[in-house]
């Protein structure tokens with residue numbers, strides 16, 4: 150199975166199956182990965198689905214839109230590889246990708 | 256350009272801030288005397304009619320007695336069902352659009368490029384001479400820069416440092432409450448706790464903390480802005496007093512740091528330790544605006560959630576039982592309380608271009624009011640929205656904190672305070688009984704309680 154691994158702030162890992170086309174946020178929620186609130190339900194309007202994509206995988210996730218960058222700017226734990234998980238569409242190409250969860254969501 | 260800004264830009268470093276506000280006040284009074292400004296009429300309370308007797312165009316949800324008399328639910332339900340994007344041409348606050356459905360509110364809140372937060376975010380207008388600069392009423396990019404400068408103070412990392420202090424101050428208040436004796440929950444608990452929290456956040460002299468509440472109530476309760484009952488002269492005097500205290504606080508902190516004391520986790524220490532804001536005091540209106548925004552933002556919102564939760568659990572007693580049996584539901588209940596209460600009923604925008612929304616054309620320059628209180632009861636987005644369900648699925652998906660770049664900066668602090676309050680309440684008391692109908696605030700913006708008599712039972 151093609152899978153993505155979420156790593157919680159305390160190091161707990163969750164490998165979950167990729168369902169191509171589903172957002173990374175929804176993938177986490179549907180698999181019970183803790184640490185993502187998704188208060189706006191995927192509208193790119195709350196910033197509570199923040200993840201930090203590891204290393205080279207950031208290019209596989211595509212680039213963030215203006216709106217997304219603006220929401221990320223409001224995130225105190227912003228990192229160079231920060232993305233909003235609701236704005237990433239998963240695909241088979243992400244097999245093996247690692248996404249870290251921040252200590253807190255904004 | 257108004258005098259306050261002019262003075263702020265030209266001579267801020269030399270003219271002390273309280274004097275600038277006094278100058279603004281004089282100008283305001285002169286203009287009023289000269290008839291340039293009309294005194295905003297005082298609201299006289301009359302019985303709010305049954306909404307089914309009104310023509311749809313005559314419905315005016317800016318009436319500040321809608322919440323006071325607790326008639327708002329039927330009004331907004333009718334708008335949601337019949338005219339979800341509704342135009343009222345004749346209100347005392349001028350013509351305005353009402354946005355009442357969840358999905359449409361999300362749309363407006365997200366699209367700051369179509370809907371501006373400037374010059375102000377409540378339905379009415381604030382006196383121009385008192386235009387303190389708050390980033391809640393600024394559009395990007397200016398908004399983003401200012402928010403980033405202060406958001407650290409309420410960021411979860413900082414809150415972790417403050418949690419212990421918030422908890423012990425909550426315990427003190429709760430331990431002083433009488434058992435089996437009626438008292439006003441609003442005064443003894445909700446107001447007191449929020450005042451303590453604000454004083455903690457600002458490291459404001461603890462014994463003067465009621466001043467924070469007073470200033471904040473003044474700033475949010477004008478007749479012309481939100482249909483409240485405060486008068487404008489009192490507002491100016493209050494703001495001048497606030498400016499005086501905050502500048503003093505700034506200077507004292509500065510002196511302490513210069514003397515080698517370690518910086519704290521309070522707002523002013525953080526501002527002073529950040530390069531972008533260490534000279535904020537030289538921009539008085541911005542300085543004042545940022546501080547005022549934090550105290551206003553964190554005052555009656557959390558206060559009314561503290562009262563609202565008690566009322567909700569009394570109206571839905573099965574939920575109270577559920578809670579006592581399973582206190583791990585507290586975090587989810589906190590979100591449900593904030594949805595059910597919706598402490599800020601609306602935010603206002605101005606359309607920057609013509610926008611088509613749900614069959615209506617909003618014209619460039621029109622006032623657009625997003626009614627969060629209505630969106631949070633929208634049957635289309637929320638299952639059984641009038642029910643208070645502490646283990647509701649998706650309880651976090653409410654509109655009370657807004658969405659988009661202006662999303663509430665204090666959301667985690669509010670949630671933390673409410674979580675601590677309920678943890679400590681359940682540890683102490685077996686019951687909190689509301690023993691009389693609560694009194695509601697007169698406002699179309701602040702949705703809350705001025706009085707709520709309760710009686711506590713031992714555990």
Ligand code: HEM
Nearest residue numbers: 390391552553556557655656657658661662663664665669
């Ligand atoms: C239950 C409690 C609270 C509620 C319901 C609430 C609600 C709101 C709402 C509706 C907005 C505007 C959102 C928008 O325009 O989209 C807002 C913004 C804001 N709130 Fe809160 N608030 C609460 C608590 C607090 C607290 C405790 C603080 C700070 C100590 C705070 C500080 C702010 C600030 C600074 C903004 C402006 C954010 C910006 O413009 O970027 N709020 N809040």
Ligand code: FES
Nearest residue numbers: 191193196198235
């Ligand atoms: S779920 Fe709100 S921004 Fe992603």
